[in-house]
Amino acid sequence: MHAPTLRLELVPLGRSLDVPTGTPLQDVLFPLGIEFPCGGRGRCRGCRIRVLEGHLPVTPEDERALTPAERAAGWRLACRASAQGDLRLELAQWETPVLADETPFEFPPQPGLGAAIDVGTTTLVVQLVDLMTGSVRGVATALNPQARHGADLMSRVEFALQPAGAPTLRDLVRSEIGRLLSSLIAESSTGETVRRVVLTGNTVMHHLFAGLSVEPLSQHPFETPHDGLQEFATADLDWPVPGDPPVFFLPCLGGFVGSDILAGIAATRLHETDQLTGLVDLGTNGEIVVGNRNGLLCASTAAGPAFEGARIAHGMRAASGAIAGVTATGGTLEFRVLGNGRPRGLCGSGLVDAVAVGLDLGTIQPSGRLGQGREWMLADPVSLTQADIRQLQLAKAAVTAGLRILLERSNASPTDLACLHLAGAFGNYISRSSARRIGLIPLPPERVRPAGNTSLLGAKLALFAPRSALDYSDLRQRIRHVSLHLDPRFHEIYVQEMTFPGQA
Numbered sequence: 001m002h003a004p005t006l007r008l009e010l011v012p013l014g015r016s017l018d019v020p021t022g023t024p025l026q027d028v029l030f031p032l033g034i035e036f037p038c039g040g041r042g043r044c045r046g047c048r049i050r051v052l053e054g055h056l057p058v059t060p061e062d063e064r065a066l067t068p069a070e071r072a073a074g075w076r077l078a079c080r081a082s083a084q085g086d087l088r089l090e091l092a093q094w095e096t097p098v099l100a101d102e103t104p105f106e107f108p109p110q111p112g113l114g115a116a117i118d119v120g121t122t123t124l125v126v127q128l129v130d131l132m133t134g135s136v137r138g139v140a141t142a143l144n145p146q147a148r149h150g151a152d153l154m155s156r157v158e159f160a161l162q163p164a165g166a167p168t169l170r171d172l173v174r175s176e177i178g179r180l181l182s183s184l185i186a187e188s189s190t191g192e193t194v195r196r197v198v199l200t201g202n203t204v205m206h207h208l209f210a211g212l213s214v215e216p217l218s219q220h221p222f223e224t225p226h227d228g229l230q231e232f233a234t235a236d237l238d239w240p241v242p243g244d245p246p247v248f249f250l251p252c253l254g255g256f257v258g259s260d261i262l263a264g265i266a267a268t269r270l271h272e273t274d275q276l277t278g279l280v281d282l283g284t285n286g287e288i289v290v291g292n293r294n295g296l297l298c299a300s301t302a303a304g305p306a307f308e309g310a311r312i313a314h315g316m317r318a319a320s321g322a323i324a325g326v327t328a329t330g331g332t333l334e335f336r337v338l339g340n341g342r343p344r345g346l347c348g349s350g351l352v353d354a355v356a357v358g359l360d361l362g363t364i365q366p367s368g369r370l371g372q373g374r375e376w377m378l379a380d381p382v383s384l385t386q387a388d389i390r391q392l393q394l395a396k397a398a399v400t401a402g403l404r405i406l407l408e409r410s411n412a413s414p415t416d417l418a419c420l421h422l423a424g425a426f427g428n429y430i431s432r433s434s435a436r437r438i439g440l441i442p443l444p445p446e447r448v449r450p451a452g453n454t455s456l457l458g459a460k461l462a463l464f465a466p467r468s469a470l471d472y473s474d475l476r477q478r479i480r481h482v483s484l485h486l487d488p489r490f491h492e493i494y495v496q497e498m499t500f501p502g503q504a
Contacts, residue, residue, distance in 0.1 A: 009088040011052065021085075025049070025078045030148045034091060039150030039159060040079035046151070046310055047078040053088035056081050101127070101456040103267075107134050107464045112195040113188070114463035115181055118260070118456040119201030119209060119249075120144060121153060121284065122308070124177055125453065128184040129460055131195060137188050140180040145172040146208070152284045152305055153204045153256070157214045169208045178239040185241065197234070197247040198462040198470075200455045202258035202285065203227060206249055217256070221483060227252035229471040248470050250462060254481025256300035261287045262472060262479075263458020268421045268451055270296060271475055275418035276410065278403070279451070280441075282307050282426045286399040290406040290417075291479075297409055299482040301402040306391040307348040307426050314382045316345030318429065323382060325431065326353035328361060335379055343379040346388075349429045354384050355392055356434035359500055366500045368393050396440040397497040402484055403442075404493050409482065414442040421451040428452055439501045 008017045008028060019028055026040050029047075038044040042061030051074040058071055059080045066075050078091070110131040118125040124144050128137040146169045149159040160166040177199075185194065199209065207214045207226065216224040230249040234241040250259035261281060270277050272293055279289040286303040289296055309315035309322070316322050321344030325336030335350075337343050346354065358364035363371050370376055374386040407413055420443055422430070432445035441448055462470060484490045 006083055007086045008083060009053075009086075011088065011090045019083060021083065023083050025081045025083060026148065028083070029078055029091065030143075030145075034078065036079050036148055036151065038079075039155045040148060042077055042080045044311060045077070045313075046315075048075050049078045049081075050074045050090040051076060051087060052090055054086050055084075056087065101453040101460070102136065103452060103457050105134065105457065105461060107131075107461070109133070110195065110464065112193045113137065113185075114195055114460075115184070115197040116456055116459035116463060117177060117181075117197065117199040118453060118459065119173065119177070119199050119205045120260075120455075121156075121202065121205065122147060122151070124173070124180060125456055126177065126180040126184060127456060127460065128181075128188060128194075129463060131463065134460075138184045140184050142176055142180055145176050151308075151310060153202065154218075154302075156204055156208065157218050160208060160214045161218060166208065166211070166214065170211050173205070173209055174237050174239075178237060182240055193243045194241055194245045195243075196245055196463055197241075198459045199247070199249045200259045200263040200459045200462075201249070202260055202287075203252045203256050204258075206230070206252055206258050210249055221486065222255045223483070224252075224255075227254065246467075248462070250459070251471055251476065253298050253476065253479055255483060256285050257287050257298045257481060260455035260458075261289060261298060262475070263456075263462070264421075264423050264451070264454035265289060265296065265458075265475070265479070266461055266472075267454040267457040270421075271478060273418075276412055276416050278406075278417050278420040279423060279454070280399065280403070280420060280427065281423040281454075282399065282430075283424060284308065286395075286402060288399070288402045288406055289479075290403070290410055290412075296479045297406045297482050298479055299402050299406055299484050301398040301484055303395040303398045304391060306351065306388075306395040309345070309347045309351065311391050312346060312351060312388045313385045314345045315351070315388075316347055318347040318349070318425070321345060322347040323350040323354075323379065324429065326350055326357050326378065328357045331361065333357065333378060337379075343382045346378070346382055346384070348426050349431065351384075351388065351392055352438060352440065353431055353434045354378060355389060355500070356431070356437035358384070359437060364389060364500070366502050368498070368500060392438070393498050393500075396438060397494050400439060400442065400497045401490055401494040404497075405484060405487055405490055406482060408489070417443060417447065420448050421454070422448060423451045423454040425453075437501070439497065439499075 005018045056076045061080045114129045116127045126140045210230040212226045229251045232247040252258045281287045286301045289298045320339035322338045327334045368389050376384045428450045432448045435441040
């Protein structure tokens, strides 16, 4: 017998679903873009939902994570709840801002098609490229299905070390990428042959996709012997791609600095410049590169998820209702809300703006302490808490300390950087002046350049490279990976960078 069904109404998505009684809400909400930052373990508040109609029992995890007032108002953790009756639920749209790439580039024309794929921790982006013209035939995106087992890299690593964890994560990401690629090929309907598929991603994504052990990445010194070029046949991946083209996952650079950064170096041509130049990709991990044609240094630092709106009391991703920008005119706060609706939460760029404005107004002290109380109401119901500011301090200190270490090892200072490229979605949308105000980017805004999705652009460049060049051996020999946790100065600088600059 089939289990009886019930109706779920999801606000503000405007979606109504019929699901079997007893269905875990995580299984229903994840495909709609709702994230579970701790992997559904009930350890965080990132998947909160509010019961508007119906009943969801309070779980022990709810009691630990939510205040009595929040529980009384109907808030629950979606990851610990199962639907037993009809429900009307309020939820934030934790959609991920997808940053594709349309940057023009030089290439040797070739017949056929190629596929460039950015395997992000949060999102997957697939582009089908005309190899004769370099134009993008189609783009497909999706949430990385591994995220149901944790939003950050170390949660994925932790899950992968459990019995059957690694095969589960491998199969999830391979299956979803195969689905996206197949749909793009079907939509092109030209009958042209796909000649090559190139993937880029961080080291954990590289290993999980390739079926390599992530155990070396779970403990010091966080180095792995398996970071080279990985090659597959589409048939081995169960991807029904005509012609069975080769699939390449580009090599990593060391530790948690993956092929997405290698691709970023190729895309921004850092290795070809005479002037000292930098590249920073801000996310849960902050990857940093500094150098020029004479050599490059790279490092990764655990920035935490604050830049992506996670672990923030009213944090959310850049979606409808997110405060993405904050300014002050005559002491009055003004907000840029995505979708032009009422504020529902605070995304990463809005968090940085809010703290920058708070510093200018004196509401936030350079130490990070709020001037009055432990909460600053921005726009009802969205507030900034003392704990939120602390999360941003931890994130910015990790990134700036990493950048300072690489500059010191280059016998340089921030003033010596001719240009700093900011890669990824957060780097594309953040206010450069606000980033400088909080001490995150210690350069004048005119020397900071949003670089877009350099990982995807680098993957497209690799579609045209000779097979013998795909291990990037010459370039990798010119890049030295720096393990920040082994640098005796890192902790000292990290503590120094916890504070914000004084009045500008």
